[in-house]
Every structure is written in structure tokens, then in C-alpha cells.
Amino acid sequence: MAATSVHIPWYATGFRGDDLEVALQQLAPLALRHGATSFAVYRADQDRYKFLHVMEFPRKDDFERFWYGEEFSDMRAATSSWYQVPLLYSLHDVIAQGALELDPQPLDG
DSSP states (O other): OOOOEEEEEEEEEOOOOOHHHHHHHHHHHGGGGOOOOOEEEEEEOTTTEEEEEEEEEEHHHHHHHHHHHHHHHHHHHHHTTTTTTTOEEEEEEEEEEOOOOOOOOOOOO
């Protein structure tokens, strides 16, 4: 059975892009507590109000526990005026995947 990739497009309301960014940075890692194997949040370069929140779960049920759980529900309620509604997610079967491991470089040169 393929993993499920969940995509949530967020669009911030006027002057709330930076606030929504912080809220998503706090929320996204909590998916790991609910069985997610990965997460990412992207902010569009040319439209700074547009975000894409991506999470991967072994099963759709794992995602639904997160979506309807207290943490995600509380975040949506607390920030409901910061993004346009309706907030609709889409599910995708993961059919191919890859990544490179990069060696971290020291910052002190």
C-alpha cells in the first residue's frame, strides 16, 4: 500500500502572511506525533501570501487523527482570520520518491 501525501494550500489574508508562516512552522512538526513520516511547508517566492503544507503519512487514518485532533483544530480556530477559507486538503498516493543527504558544512568557515 502506498503512503499518503497530504497537500494543504493556505492563502494568507492581508498583512497576515508572516503571522501564518510562524503558525505553520509551529504546527507542521506536530504531525510527526500523529504518525507522519515527513512534513514540509513552502512559501511562494512571488506570492508571499501563498503557502503549501505537505505531510506524508503511512495511512490516511493517521492524517485524519491529526486533522481532527486538538492541536490542529486549536490552531485553525486561533488563526481563522489569518487565511482564506475554505481550507481544503487533497490526498495523493506516493508512487515515486527520492532525496539526497547533504553533508552539513560548518558555519564558522
